[in-house]
Structure formats: C-alpha cells, structure tokens
Amino acid sequence: MSSDNLFKLARAAGVASMIGVAGLLSSCQVRPLYAENTGVTQKLADVxxxxxxxxxxxxxxNQLIFIAGRGAGEAKTPKYTVDLSVSSGTGGVIYLPSSDTSGAGxxxxxASFTLKNAGDGKVLKSGNRSVTSLxxxxxxxxxxxxxxxDSEDRAAREVAELVGADIAAALSR
Structure with a gap:
C-alpha cells in the first residue's frame, strides 16, 4: 500500500470516528440538576x-430550608416531607503524652433522612449522609x-448540602 492510500484511509477513519463521537454526544442526557426546565426548583420549594x-x-x-426554598423560607403548603434525624460526635485523634490530652480531633x-409524598405518605427516597470535620x-x-x-457547624452545613442534593435528585425523576 502506498503512503498516499494510507493517508486517505487514516483520514477516512478519523472522519468516521468524529461522526461516531458526535452521534454519541448528541444522545447524552446530562443536564444541570437545578435547571429551570426540570421543575426541581419548584418541587424543592414544596418540601x-x-x-x-x-x-x-x-x-x-436551617441549611436545608435555605437550600430548598432558595432563601425564601419554609413551604406554606408542602407537597413533600422530610423526616430528618441528625447525630454528631467529636473525638480526639492526636494524643499528647505529656498532658494526656488531645491536640486535634x-x-x-x-444525617438520616426519608423523603415522602405529603399526600399519600409514599417514600420517595431515604438515605444517610455523613461528613467529618477536623x-x-x-x-x-x-x-x-x-x-x-465551629467544627460541628462546618460539618452540619456540608451534610445538609449532600442531603439537599440527594433530595433534588430524587425529585428530578
């Protein structure tokens, strides 16, 4: 095979792969979680x-209410309810032998949560999220x-973000 034929074959293969990649990307269903056209923003406001x-x-x-309502506060007539249970604990990890105390922890x-439809009580999503703050x-x-x-507050805000994302994902379906 001559180098001219190899070049034409490589070029045709490159064009074919570009068309194939474009076809795959056009069927992609990725969209922003909080996009206006998904209705998630309104559903979150009803939690x-x-x-x-x-x-x-x-x-x-409080952080979940802020996330769900976009700063507008709690829903007046909720369509969804979230049963929320939060626990926290702090422990030392680096012990100082001279004073028998911990220097860091x-x-x-x-947070454990259960998202339910307020009308019929049907469970839409449940889960646990955990965050550690140093x-x-x-x-x-x-x-x-x-x-x-301060450490508890940092971890609480982070766990609220994770739970809020879980709730938004469940409501987007």
Missing amino acids: SFSDAGTRVGQVVR RTTVT VDFPTQEFAKARAIR
Whole structure:
C-alpha cells in the first residue's frame, strides 16, 4: 500500500470516528440538576423538614430550608416531607503524652433522612449522609468548646448540602 492510500484511509477513519463521537454526544442526557426546565426548583420549594432535636440538627435543618426554598423560607403548603434525624460526635485523634490530652480531633455529623409524598405518605427516597470535620483543640477550655462548635457547624452545613442534593435528585425523576 502506498503512503498516499494510507493517508486517505487514516483520514477516512478519523472522519468516521468524529461522526461516531458526535452521534454519541448528541444522545447524552446530562443536564444541570437545578435547571429551570426540570421543575426541581419548584418541587424543592414544596418540601417541609421535620423539627430538630439538637443544636447541630437545627443547623442542618436551617441549611436545608435555605437550600430548598432558595432563601425564601419554609413551604406554606408542602407537597413533600422530610423526616430528618441528625447525630454528631467529636473525638480526639492526636494524643499528647505529656498532658494526656488531645491536640486535634474530628467531628462527625450524620444525617438520616426519608423523603415522602405529603399526600399519600409514599417514600420517595431515604438515605444517610455523613461528613467529618477536623478540629484543633486549643489549651483554653472556652476556645476548645468554640472550636468544637465551629467544627460541628462546618460539618452540619456540608451534610445538609449532600442531603439537599440527594433530595433534588430524587425529585428530578
């Protein structure tokens, strides 16, 4: 085979592969989760969240209300309800042998949720999400308590983002 024929064959193969890739990409169904034409934004605005039992649970709940309502607050007449259960804990991970205390730790916030249709109580989605936030423990007790609280707040906001994304994905179907 001459080099001219090889060049023509390679060019034809390149054109054919470009057409094939274009065909595959045209059938792609990827779209933004919060796109206006999907209706997810309106469905999220119709979600109500259960009351929280702890301070960290309230941070998660408040963040979810903000995410769902886009800052407008809670739904007046919800079409969907979310039963939310939040737990948190902080533990030390680096122990200082000289003082038998911990110099750093991690806070874990776990949220369990169940998304239901408010009309018939049908479960649309349930799941668990967990986020870990690292924290340094200062030597002063008040500073240590505040560092733990800040760590809980960071993890709570992150877990709310994950739960909110799960709820949006379930409502987009």
